[in-house]
Amino acid sequence: MALVLNEDEVMMRDMAQGFFAEKAPVKALRVLRDTQDETGFDRALWADMAGMGFAGIVVPEEHGGVDMGYLAAGLVAEQMGRNLTASPFLSTAILAATALKHGTDEQKSEWLPKIASGKAVIALALDEGVKHNPRGTATTAEPSGNGFKLNGSKAMVVDGHVADVMIVAARTSGEAGDAEGISLFLVDPKSKGVATERTIMVDSRNAARIDLDDVEVSGDALIGTLDGGMAVLDAVLTAGRGIAAAELLGAGAQAFEDTVAYIKERKQFGQIIGEFQALQHRSSHLYSELEIARSAVIGALTALDEGDEKASAYCAMAKAKLGSVAKLASQEGVQMHGGVGMTDEYDIGLFMKRIRVLQELMGDAHYHMNEFAVANEF
Amino acid sequence: MSDLDTFRMEARTWLEANCPAEMRTAETSDKDACWGGRNFKFKSEAQKVWLERMVAQGWTVPTWPKEYGGAGLSRKEEIVLLQEMKRINARNPLSSFGIWMLGPALLKFGNEEQKAEHLPPIARGEIRWCQGYSEPGAGSDLASLKTKAEDMGDHYIVNGQKVWTSYADEADWIFCLVRTDNTGKKHHGISFVLFDMASEGVEARPIKLISGRSPFCETFLTDVKVLKKNLLGEEHKGWSIAKYLLTHEREMIGGGNEAARPLHELAAGSLGLEDGKLADPMLRAKIAEAEIDEWAFNLTMKRKLAEAKAGASLGADSSMLKYYGTELNKRKYELMMDATGHEGLEWESDRSNDGKMARSWLRTKGNSIEGGTSEVQLNIISKHILQLPGA
Numbered sequence: 001m002a003l004v005l006n007e008d009e010v011m012m013r014d015m016a017q018g019f020f021a022e023k024a025p026v027k028a029l030r031v032l033r034d035t036q037d038e039t040g041f042d043r044a045l046w047a048d049m050a051g052m053g054f055a056g057i058v059v060p061e062e063h064g065g066v067d068m069g070y071l072a073a074g075l076v077a078e079q080m081g082r083n084l085t086a087s088p089f090l091s092t093a094i095l096a097a098t099a100l101k102h103g104t105d106e107q108k109s110e111w112l113p114k115i116a117s118g119k120a121v122i123a124l125a126l127d128e129g130v131k132h133n134p135r136g137t138a139t140t141a142e143p144s145g146n147g148f149k150l151n152g153s154k155a156m157v158v159d160g161h162v163a164d165v166m167i168v169a170a171r172t173s174g175e176a177g178d179a180e181g182i183s184l185f186l187v188d189p190k191s192k193g194v195a196t197e198r199t200i201m202v203d204s205r206n207a208a209r210i211d212l213d214d215v216e217v218s219g220d221a222l223i224g225t226l227d228g229g230m231a232v233l234d235a236v237l238t239a240g241r242g243i244a245a246a247e248l249l250g251a252g253a254q255a256f257e258d259t260v261a262y263i264k265e266r267k268q269f270g271q272i273i274g275e276f277q278a279l280q281h282r283s284s285h286l287y288s289e290l291e292i293a294r295s296a297v298i299g300a301l302t303a304l305d306e307g308d309e310k311a312s313a314y315c316a317m318a319k320a321k322l323g324s325v326a327k328l329a330s331q332e333g334v335q336m337h338g339g340v341g342m343t344d345e346y347d348i349g350l351f352m353k354r355i356r357v358l359q360e361l362m363g364d365a366h367y368h369m370n371e372f373a374v375a376n377e378f
Numbered sequence: 379m380s381d382l383d384t385f386r387m388e389a390r391t392w393l394e395a396n397c398p399a400e401m402r403t404a405e406t407s408d409k410d411a412c413w414g415g416r417n418f419k420f421k422s423e424a425q426k427v428w429l430e431r432m433v434a435q436g437w438t439v440p441t442w443p444k445e446y447g448g449a450g451l452s453r454k455e456e457i458v459l460l461q462e463m464k465r466i467n468a469r470n471p472l473s474s475f476g477i478w479m480l481g482p483a484l485l486k487f488g489n490e491e492q493k494a495e496h497l498p499p500i501a502r503g504e505i506r507w508c509q510g511y512s513e514p515g516a517g518s519d520l521a522s523l524k525t526k527a528e529d530m531g532d533h534y535i536v537n538g539q540k541v542w543t544s545y546a547d548e549a550d551w552i553f554c555l556v557r558t559d560n561t562g563k564k565h566h567g568i569s570f571v572l573f574d575m576a577s578e579g580v581e582a583r584p585i586k587l588i589s590g591r592s593p594f595c596e597t598f599l600t601d602v603k604v605l606k607k608n609l610l611g612e613e614h615k616g617w618s619i620a621k622y623l624l625t626h627e628r629e630m631i632g633g634g635n636e637a638a639r640p641l642h643e644l645a646a647g648s649l650g651l652e653d654g655k656l657a658d659p660m661l662r663a664k665i666a667e668a669e670i671d672e673w674a675f676n677l678t679m680k681r682k683l684a685e686a687k688a689g690a691s692l693g694a695d696s697s698m699l700k701y702y703g704t705e706l707n708k709r710k711y712e713l714m715m716d717a718t719g720h721e722g723l724e725w726e727s728d729r730s731n732d733g734k735m736a737r738s739w740l741r742t743k744g745n746s747i748e749g750g751t752s753e754v755q756l757n758i759i760s761k762h763i764l765q766l767p768g769a
Contacts (some may be wrong), residue, residue: 003681167667275768284759
């Protein structure tokens with residue numbers, strides 16, 4: 001396993017670095033927030049990202065993508081994390097694209113090119129309760145006519161209020177808690193019975209609650225096999241966790257670098273506060289944690305690209321590690337900034353907010369530590 | 379088949395034919411290791427034969443040049459050899475500070491005469507070395523060392539005291555930092571010298587540790603004569619050699635000491651499972667966390683080595699690896715003690731293999747002190763990587 005970036009990957013990283021720093025820096029998120037933007041991201045930016053190949057980064061070339069793999073996607077996500085860039089990259093380019101790669105030929109031909117070209121935003125409607133718990137899916141899909149009828153409520157549906165189509169996880173057999181019996185359906189948000197409530201989150205980014213009341217879908221809306229949705233979900237969540245970990249790495253690293261820069265300038269007691277060993281040691285500890293965390297991200301995403309059978313476990317482990325490390329970076333960041341760390345003017349608080357949301361998405365550190373123990377039979 | 383595959387097959391065949399059966403079992407205690415040297419008594423005929431055969435192959439120091447007792451293998455071939463040894467569970471034929479620490483410094487800084495004199499006996503396990511660095515007043519602040527070497531023309535007269543000298547009571551020679559000049563800055567005026575522990579005026583006294591073991595000594599030096607041909611590198615400029623060597627030591631301490639069995643297996647065996655989960659749910663979470671950290675740390679070791687091989691200098695990141703690795707190791711052993719409960723506390727019994735768990739646990743406390751404390755590593759990161767003022 002190569003843990004050092006090759007030439008193509010370095011080029012991808014540098015390109016993404018320049019792109020996001022110029023087109024979608026932190027202040028762009030502030031504008032979206034302060035103008036109460038209805039979309040929650042900049043559609044022109046998303047079109048530009050598609051032009052750069054970012055939207056189709058894991059879409060096969062035959063469907064209009066650049067198919068560079070998940071490590072490359074992680075390098076893009078890392079830069080988005082550094083700039084707190086709002087975009088449908090996670091929902092559409094990663095989660096939906098990965099799900100649809102498991103779809104029928106018709107589904108692939110219809111949706112993958114639209115993802116790659118930036119013409120469709122697609123949301124994954126999975127979670128229901130207060131915590132991530134795929135097996136706990138209780139939303140039902142009952143046979144109806146030549147299709148299904150969906151009932152239930154979804155929460156934390158990222159980009160749900162602007163989605164052109166949703167991928168909904170619903171139970172077609174068994175009961176909440178079973179891994180088997182879940183199926184995935186493409187649902188048009190404009191269908192009768194779909195009620196969408198936008199829920200702007202603490203990070204000023206998109207999410208929605210979706211209520212499904214006797215929503216009819218046709219039989220060809222099914223992605224993957226009936227009752228076998230968990231296999232597809234595993235692939236989708238593996239990719240999502242790996243990419244969320246990469247975004248956490250970017251956000252955590254930037255929060256850390258901003259903090260180190262700050263303590264090199266701030267003076268108290270007649271001296272630069274960065275001279276105090278109390279702050280130096282905490283900074284050096286954080287540096288170490290971030291280096292360890294970077295290896296976890298690169299290792300997990302490389303394993304995913306190489307088809308390693310443990311990739312799913314590694315991406316979950318990386319998500320657990322990055323959740324903890326990025327949280328530490330943001331908490332220490334605010335503390336070391338002192339009073340100004342509590343103000344809206346400084347960016348460090350925005351990093352803390354985004355990191356909190358990313359920690360929660362697709363399972364927090366506790367969730368993945370438990371899953372790790374279960375997988376290792378202890 | 380690539381050259382590397384060919385080498386793998388050759389190594390495999392040779393090891394199968396030449397590694398004695400008794401040398402294919404895990405070492406049960408650190409007393410099973412072969413340290414070589416003039417005073418070493420082999421524990422078995424197999425141990426002796428295994429060393430002799432590996433020496434003849436040049437495989438105690440696989441990457442050293444052949445003229446110094448090595449096999450001239452590439453780094454990749456060495457990795458293959460180690461993998462093949464691990465495959466049959468072969469023991470390390472020779473544990474040696476000469477191999478791990480002095481050897482690399484001799485290869486880099488030694489003159490031809492010094493290399494020819496000292497490297498082959500290290501490779502053959504004939505001379506055992508110890509390291510004379512720390513002093514009672516110079517631990518973390520190593521550069522403030524005071525052991526004095528007075529210039530007497532063709533030789534030095536050395537006076538002073540060293541401490542934490544690993545196995546000084548069993549070693550044949552010592553590589554030692556001495557002060558040859560105290561007029562300038564403290565990093566200047568340090569010289570790196572080699573001398574025989576049997577020299578007149580050398581006395582080593584073991585220090586008993588909390589683990590009950592005594593791997594370290596205090597070493598007293600009174601009017602010890604050291605010939606100038608045994609000065610490594612330039613006079614007064616031994617600090618750069620010491621730093622080079624410490625980097626090697628840090629990588630070793632940071633990376634080594636892995637427990638053979640995963641922590642969760644040990645805990646499951648000790649505490650049992652309830653509904654498939656470790657009976658202690660709080661400990662279960664901490665073990666999961668530590669094992670995820672260990673995975674990420676091992677990846678980091680690999681990544682940093684790969685980066686170093688690709689041309690980037692490891693530099694102060696060796697401090698990061700040392701800091702993180704030793705703190706993680708301490709954490710793991712605390713969790714092992716939690717998992718083994720009353721049994722882990724046994725100090726003297728066959729069942730506990732003479733208190734192996736408790737003694738190992740206590741030993742790890744030194745990991746974050748020796749080779750530069752964790753606090754010193756954090757200072758180095760602050761200064762050289764983060765470039766914080768005043769660090």
